[in-house]
Amino acid sequence: MPSTLVIGGGPAGLAAAWAAVQAGDQVTLLDDNPALGGQIWRGAIPKAYHRFLDPRITVRTGVQIHSATQIPTADRLILATGTRERFLPFPGWTLPHVLGAGGLQAMVKSGLPIAGKRVVITGTGPLLLAVGAYLRKRGAKVVLIAEQAPFARIAQFTRELWREPAKLIQAAQLGWGLRYRADAWPIRADAGSVTIQGHGKIPCDYVACGFGLVANTELPALLGCAIDAGQVVTDSKQRTTIPHIYWAGAGSVDRSILEGQIAGFDLERARPLYPARDRALRFDRRIDQAFRLRSELSSLATPDTIVCRCEDVPFGAVWQQRDWRSAKLQTRCGMGPCQGRICGPALEHLCGWPAGSVRPPIFPTRLENLLDERR
Amino acid sequence: MIAIRINGQSLQVAAGTTVAAAVMTVQPGFRRSVTGEIRGPLCGMGICMECRVTLNGHPHERSCQTLCAPGMEVATDA
Numbered sequence: 001m002p003s004t005l006v007i008g009g010g011p012a013g014l015a016a017a018w019a020a021v022q023a024g025d026q027v028t029l030l031d032d033n034p035a036l037g038g039q040i041w042r043g044a045i046p047k048a049y050h051r052f053l054d055p056r057i058t059v060r061t062g063v064q065i066h067s068a069t070q071i072p073t074a075d076r077l078i079l080a081t082g083t084r085e086r087f088l089p090f091p092g093w094t095l096p097h098v099l100g101a102g103g104l105q106a107m108v109k110s111g112l113p114i115a116g117k118r119v120v121i122t123g124t125g126p127l128l129l130a131v132g133a134y135l136r137k138r139g140a141k142v143v144l145i146a147e148q149a150p151f152a153r154i155a156q157f158t159r160e161l162w163r164e165p166a167k168l169i170q171a172a173q174l175g176w177g178l179r180y181r182a183d184a185w186p187i188r189a190d191a192g193s194v195t196i197q198g199h200g201k202i203p204c205d206y207v208a209c210g211f212g213l214v215a216n217t218e219l220p221a222l223l224g225c226a227i228d229a230g231q232v233v234t235d236s237k238q239r240t241t242i243p244h245i246y247w248a249g250a251g252s253v254d255r256s257i258l259e260g261q262i263a264g265f266d267l268e269r270a271r272p273l274y275p276a277r278d279r280a281l282r283f284d285r286r287i288d289q290a291f292r293l294r295s296e297l298s299s300l301a302t303p304d305t306i307v308c309r310c311e312d313v314p315f316g317a318v319w320q321q322r323d324w325r326s327a328k329l330q331t332r333c334g335m336g337p338c339q340g341r342i343c344g345p346a347l348e349h350l351c352g353w354p355a356g357s358v359r360p361p362i363f364p365t366r367l368e369n370l371l372d373e374r375r
Numbered sequence: 376m377i378a379i380r381i382n383g384q385s386l387q388v389a390a391g392t393t394v395a396a397a398v399m400t401v402q403p404g405f406r407r408s409v410t411g412e413i414r415g416p417l418c419g420m421g422i423c424m425e426c427r428v429t430l431n432g433h434p435h436e437r438s439c440q441t442l443c444a445p446g447m448e449v450a451t452d453a
Binding site for chain 2: 034039084085087094096098100102105107110111216306310312337338
């Protein structure tokens with residue numbers, strides 16, 4: 001029986017694992033989160049997708065690096081490591097009341113009470129609206145959703161949504177009654193407030209910010225898969241440039257599920273899904289275009305604004321560096337525990353530096369975990 | 376409900392609550408940065424490492440990726 005190892009238990013990974021089981025494979029699914037469902041579902045997998053939880057899949061959640069453990073081997077590997085938020089540094093963004101937009105939503109989903117708290121959501125993309133609607137449902141006072149994209153661009157995008165009525169209805173339901181403003185972005189955060197371009201200083205309990213999503217390409221990069229402009233290079237069957245390694249996800253839920261199924265199924269069952277996947281991909285590209293970052297956001301960080309939160313490196317120390325490597329060597333920027341996962345995408349925007357190299361282990365671990373305990 | 380202790384103080388949380396969510400209900404700070412700034416969670420998904428705490432004596436554990444368990448001892452640096 002051929003074996004498939006799926007890494008990442010979000011919509012793409014779940015779809016891939018299910019599809020691979022249908023194709024007759026023996027499937028193992030790994031995830032480092034406590035529950036399946038990825039960041040979007042976080043354990044609460046919608047009924048429509050419960051079929052993905054096939055009992056024939058061997059599931060391991062809460063995975064960490066331990067010594068002398070069995071390393072899973074498989075005939076093929078499907079990577080579905082998802083996305084993270086891009087953060088752009090602005091003065092005060094390191095204060096504890098400033099979180100990611102998806103970050104604050106994740107905290108609330110994992111038990112943080114938010115009822116009665118005043119929240120300002122800012123950054124860019126449809127996620128801001130989804131987070132605003134969710135937090136309001138949980139009792140938060142969503143004071144403002146400040147979207148950086150120009151009003152004209154959002155209006156144009158909304159007009160195009162008539163071609164996707166389901167998505168338009170969804171957007172209208174999410175946004176109904178929320179104070180959503182375009183051409184607005186964070187200038188600075190101070191304890192208990194945030195200052196938004198065009199809206200002044202707004203008192204709040206939390207600032208939830210996010211400037212789009214970036215794919216978690218560390219694992220495919222480490223395995224040698226080609227990456228282009230932050231995306232893993234794949235063919236129509238979701239194959240990467242390395243034999244037997246597939247990549248799925250890192251887009252909308254619809255697209256992630258389609259890509260997961262295409263990666264997991266045999267060719268015969270995968271091929272009919274190509275047109276739907278390509279349509280979802282085109283829609284995601286339109287979103288990326290509508291919510292692309294405006295140039296003003298490059299000048300939010302002042303010389304003393306910290307860009308690397310792990311090593312407390314201010315923007316003034318890195319902006320004159322030649323490249324990412326030089327910034328690492330001269331300032332320790334990106335050398336801390338997150339390994340540049342947060343400051344990397346920020347500096348890609350601020351300085352135009354492409355992502356640096358990736359080294360094992362993928363995540364920091366104790367030295368004792370890397371030593372062989374078998375005596 | 377699950378009983379844990381944060382910096383010696385008892386706290387009851389619902390099952391399924393992460394350590395990060397539990398800490399945020401009592402204080403904003405989780406750790407001190409290398410220059411001494413107070414920091415708390417940013418990404419909420421195990422990537423930024425800002426939510427690190429000491430769990431049952433183990434330092435540098437990501438509190439957002441860990442569920443509260445009965446009797447857990449959590450210590451923060453901030």
